[in-house]
Each structure stands twice: as C-alpha cells, then as structure tokens.
Amino acid sequence: MIPREWIPTRTTRTHLAFLALPVALFATFYVYPIISSVYLSMHSWDGFSPDMRWVGLQNYKTLLAQPRFFNAVLNNIAWVAFMLIVPTGIGLMLAAILDRGIRGESVYRIIFFLPFTIPAVAVAAIWRWMYEPTNGLITTVLDLAGLGWAAQNWLGDPAVVNASLMGAVAWWTTGFAFLVFFAGLRNIPTECIEAARIEGATSWQIFWKVSFPLLWPSTIIVLGMSAIDAMRLFDIVWAMTQGGPAYSSEVLATQMYDLAFGRFEMGRASAVSVYLLLIAAVVIMPYILYMSSRVQDSEAE
Amino acid sequence: MSAALQQHQTALTRTVLVVFAVIFMAPLVIAVLTSFKSPPELTQVLSFPGEFYWQNYSIAFSRMGRGLINSIAITVPAVALSILIGAVAGYPLAYMRGAGGKFVYFILLTGMLVPFQIVQIPLFFLVQGLGLYDTIAGMWLVHTAYAVPFCTFFMRNFFASVPRSMYEAALIDGCGPARYFWKLLLPASTSGLAALAIIQSRAIWNDLLFAITLTSSDQSRPVTVQISGFASSLQVEYGPLMAGTLVSILPVMVAYLVFQKSFVRGLLGGAGK
Secondary structure (H helix, E strand, O other), X not given: OHHHHHHHHHHHHHHHHHHHHHHHXXXXXXXXXXXXXXXXXXXXXXXXXXXXXXXXXXXXXXXXXXXXXXXXXXXHHHHHHHHHHHHHHHHHHHHHHHOOOXXXXXXXXXXXXXXXXXXXXXXXXXXXXXXXXXXXXXXXXXXXXXOHHHOOOOOOOOOOHHHHHHHXXXXXXXXXXXXXXXXXXXXXXXXXXXXXXXXXXXXXXXXXXXXXXXXXXXHHHHHHHHHHHHHHOOHXXXXXXXXXXXOOOOOHHHHHHHHHHHOOOHHHHHHHHHHHHHHHHHHHHHHHHHHXXXXXXXXXX | OOHHHHHHHHHHHHHHHHHHHHHHHHHHHHHHHHHOOOHHHHHOOXXXXXXXXXXXXXXXXXXXXXXXXXXXXXXXXXXXXXXXXXXXXXXXXXXXXXXXXXXXXXXXXXXXXXXOHHXXXXXHHHHHHOOOOXXXXXXXXXXXXXXXXXXXXXXXXXXXXXXXXXXXHXXXXXXXXXXXXXXXXXXXXHHHHHHHHHHHHHHHHOXXXXXXXXOOOOOOOOXXXXXHHHXXXXXXXXHHXXXXXXXXXXXXXXXXXXXXXXXXXXXXXXXXX
C-alpha cells in the first residue's frame, strides 16, 4: 500500500520542521556563545577597544594561582554539598511527617511551600533585614533569649557570611523539595505500606525500607534540580553581599560578573566561566545521562 | 505500638511541625509588619506598627511601579512563548523513533547544565547586535531561548505519557502530524502546559541575571533589578523596601497557590502515575 510508505516520510519531514526553530535557538543562544566565550577566554580584552590581544592559556593559569579564584571554587563546592543535603533533608523530613495525616495539613503545606515562590532578590531583601546586626530579627531574638553574646555581624563577617547565606537559601528552597517529596509519598500505593505494617514493621522501618525506595522519581528530581541551582547560584549572593566582604562569599558566577561588568576584564571573566562550565559538567552530567536514558526505558515498556 | 508511645510520638511530630512553621513564616510576617512601620518604629522589630504607615507603599510604588509594569510586560509573553517552544520541540522528540531523535534530545538536555555565566558576555554583544539591548522584546527572545532545554524536557515527558494509540489513530484517519499537534495534542495537554506555565512564570518573573545584563533603563528594567538596586543603596530604608518586596512577591505567590495541584502533577509527570 502506498500510504504506509508515504506517511513516515511526511511525518519525518513535519517532525524536522518542528525541531528547526528550537534547534536554531539552541545553536544561537547556547552553542555560539559558549564557543565565543572559549575564544574570548584566550584573549585579553576590555570589551570596548578594537585591540583584542591573544594570550593563549594565560588567563587560566593566572586564575589557578589566585587565592580569590580558589576561594570561589571552594564556595561553589560547599554550595553543591549544602544544596544536595540540607534543603533536601529538611524537605524529606517535613513531607514524611505531614504524610502521616495530621490536622491542618493543607495549612502546613502552604506555609512550607510559600518561600519557594519568592524571587531571589526579595529573599535577599527580606533576609538582609533579618540579619541586620543591631535591630534585625535574629539578633533581637538572641538578645531576648539571653544569648546576645552569640549575635554576629551576620553578613559583614567573613567567618559567618556563607553560613548566613545558606540559612536564607535553606528557607527559600526547602519548599520545593518538600512539595515534590510530599507528592511522591502520596503516590505510593497504600497496599505497600499496609503489607509492611501487617508484617510488623515499625513506621521508621516502613519509611526507610518501603517508602523511601519508592520515592526515587521524586528524589532524582530534587537532587538534580538542587545541583543545577547550586552551580547557577548567582542572584541571591549578588543581591545579599555582592560576594563580599572581601570576596569571602564569592561563587564563580558572581566573580565572573564582577570581572566582566565591574572591571571589564572580559578574557579573564570568560576563563572563569569556562572553569564553571567544566565543574558543572562533571557535577551534573550523570543526571543528564540518567534522564536521557530514561527515554529508552519508557519506550521499551 | 502502645497508646502512650504513639501519643508521645504525635506530640513530638506536632512540635517539629510547629517549630518549622514558625521559622518559615517569621521572615514574611516581619516583612509585612515592617512594611507598615514609620521610620522611628523600625528599631523595634518585634513590635506591631502603631498605625498603618501607608507612605511606605506609596514610596515603593513611585520607585518601582514602572518596574512592575515592565515585569508583567516581560513575563506574560515570555511564558507563553517558552511553553509553546517547549511543546513544539517536545512533540517530535516524544514520537520520533531511532537514534536521531534521541541524540537531539540529549543535546538539548545538556543545556540544563550550562551555567548562564558562560553565555553572558557573548549574549550581551549578540543582543546589542540584534538591536534588542534594553528592550522588552529582547527579554522575550532571551527568556524563550534559554527555556528551550527545560521546557523541551518537560513537554517531551508529558507528551510521552499521552497514549500513543491516539496519535496512530489520528494518522490513520488521515490527520497530518502537524494538524494532530495543533488540533488534538495541544488541547489535550492543558494540564501539562499549565504546570509548565507556573514554573516558567516563577523563573522569568524572578530572573535577575539576564535583566541586569541586558537592560539599563527604566524603559525595560523589571522589578527584580529595581529591588536589588534599592536594597544595596548605602542607606537602606527598610520600610519602603519591604513594601516593594511584598508587592513584587504577590503575583507569582498567588499563581502558585491557585495552581499548586497542577504544578505538582505536571512536575512528577509520567513518573507520578
């Protein structure tokens, strides 16, 4: 029959036409700028002058010798570890508690989720006020509790600034992990839980041996998104401290922004961004590979 | 389990919930209280405002009103365009068989790991070259382009959960693949599109990085840039700042509260069945 021969080719052509615009956008806004950044990173350039000097790998070598750069790398690594563990852990705990059926469940659900909807700059504005060293909420509460000695210059002291930022981010992002875990728990068939209960398992055992393994689809989404957010982290640091004091809270993204648009060292800024891409690729590629391999799974079913 | 132990446990979990609820709400409550306080009252963070000091809100609006309008003008079309491009890319990738489709899907997915810093400088010059620097249309284009990986991922997974028999039946009935997409698949996918629209409105409304890189004047600056500038000025006036911040929070917060269920369902997609 002719149609059988004919439909696939026409279908394929339509499919390719659909892909044309997204692929063109991807090529223009991802591929071309990345290549261009790699090219820029091997030059010395201020962004204005026609004089762009080839320096080879000099920018990369200079960065490796700078404590400022190393500090930002370490901060990024700390952020990845923090984002994978703390908001995920608290979100999982809250979801597990709420899943046991507690009065006022929908109110708690909204309260835990609300901060996630707020823009990073708004989180920064609110938390700069929380952390205000003399009249802020945290110092005030510590004073009232008789713990005034524990109050710090939360955002002004290099020793505590990163912990302060992480506190604000935990408040901001835990709601996402919470909601995804909560939805995942709700999707677990009750028969599985009942069966384990009849076998005599405690609720602690049921959670770790039955519920948690079945939560894998939620867990993978939360961990993947946390890693991506940690590598892209920019807004909240920039809006709260601009990387200060004395570069102590800098991550690679804010350092790159400062070099490019504050000091007009386009070449060195590009080299920072290439390093950032490489680190992000190492951290996140396993997730991308896993997500794209799940395609085959679903088609095989 | 003994009744006493169970009661004990319930009391413990209740306490944990209440403590976390207080921690989660405190910053928002303090922000609301602060936004109604006159400057001398600000030093007492835990007190209630003596009377509602609406002036904070009028100061905030005079400084950020234009930014709010710009944010709406940027977000609404950019959300529509980005979910549309995600659907357009996700459709063939959900139905194509063979290595070609998988390869394209993988390449588009790798976009999710790209930190935007590596595109930032060339993007600045690219947008300038297109004559779209400091324009709202430029922000539409940029937000749409950078949404391609995630929106494609999301819509492809959503389409993959639509029964394939619907597609095959339509083709046998003589419906072309393009017609199938516009007339049947898209109308049947409103729950997925709604969930993605919510995610995208948060991402675009909340963006700071692209906005500070690609806009420079009040003609196109969204509210996030204005708050950031307001907050980092030398003498921060927390009353008007909290008022402006709360106003900027509201649109996305309300959208999430209204569409929370479809957001969760869409996010878990096929995995959540």
